[in-house]
Amino acid sequence: MATVKLNELELAAKNYSTTSRALRKIKESLDEEIEKVRLKYTEQFAEAAKNAGEAYQMLFTLVSDSAELFQEKKSMNINCVKFGYQKKKGKIEIDNEEFTINKLQELFPDNADMYLSKKISVSKKALDNLTASDLKKIGVNVIQDSSEPYVKLTDDEIQKMLDAIIKEAAKDAE
Numbered sequence: 001m002a003t004v005k006l007n008e009l010e011l012a013a014k015n016y017s018t019t020s021r022a023l024r025k026i027k028e029s030l031d032e033e034i035e036k037v038r039l040k041y042t043e044q045f046a047e048a049a050k051n052a053g054e055a056y057q058m059l060f061t062l063v064s065d066s067a068e069l070f071q072e073k074k075s076m077n078i079n080c081v082k083f084g085y086q087k088k089k090g091k092i093e094i095d096n097e098e099f100t101i102n103k104l105q106e107l108f109p110d111n112a113d114m115y116l117s118k119k120i121s122v123s124k125k126a127l128d129n130l131t132a133s134d135l136k137k138i139g140v141n142v143i144q145d146s147s148e149p150y151v152k153l154t155d156d157e158i159q160k161m162l163d164a165i166i167k168e169a170a171k172d173a174e
Contacts, residue, residue: 053169059083060170063149074147085149090142092124092135103138 063070063083075084094100100122105112115126127140135142 049165049169050172052166053171054173056166057170057173060149067147067149070147083149085147088144088146088148089128091144092127093141093143094122094124094139095141096139097122099139107134107137 059081060083063085067085070085073084074086075082101116101120104115104122108115115123115130117123122140127135130138130140132142
């Protein structure tokens with residue numbers, strides 16, 4: 001067993017203390033710089049988000065008020081902004097669940113379980129994948145199938161984050 005002298009422990013502790021303090025100072029400096037940058041842009045960012053939210057709300061209102069312009073062509077793409085009307089998902093309504101379960105098992109024997117939940121009820125989410133004629137065969141009606149206006153940016157990935165910020169600001173603009 002090696003013998004460690006007290007002065008070696010003292011030197012190692014002092015070295016660890018000194019290097020940890022240096023690391024802490026660098027982290028504190030970094031945090032201070034980050035805070036300065038954040039403060040520098042916070043007001044600009046909030047103002048830009050407010051303006052973008054208002055612009056979104058204006059375009060959405062104009063699209064909503066001009067359904068006649070989207071009868072033939074359902075959408076437009078101008079300046080990296082796609083807007084127009086898109087099909088709204090219809091709501092699935094089942095008149096007789098037992099009949100629908102039996103028909104699913106009869107017409108889709110290999111994958112009927114995919115359309116049924118464990119308690120043996122119809123999975124409406126899975127039924128969204130069936131065609132209208134298949135839905136009709138199993139006794140399912142689709143109601144509220146309509147178009148709704150939309151506006152979205154079409155450029156890069158950062159836009160997903162910006163879309164969320166703009167839509168939040170648009171709520172404030174209403």
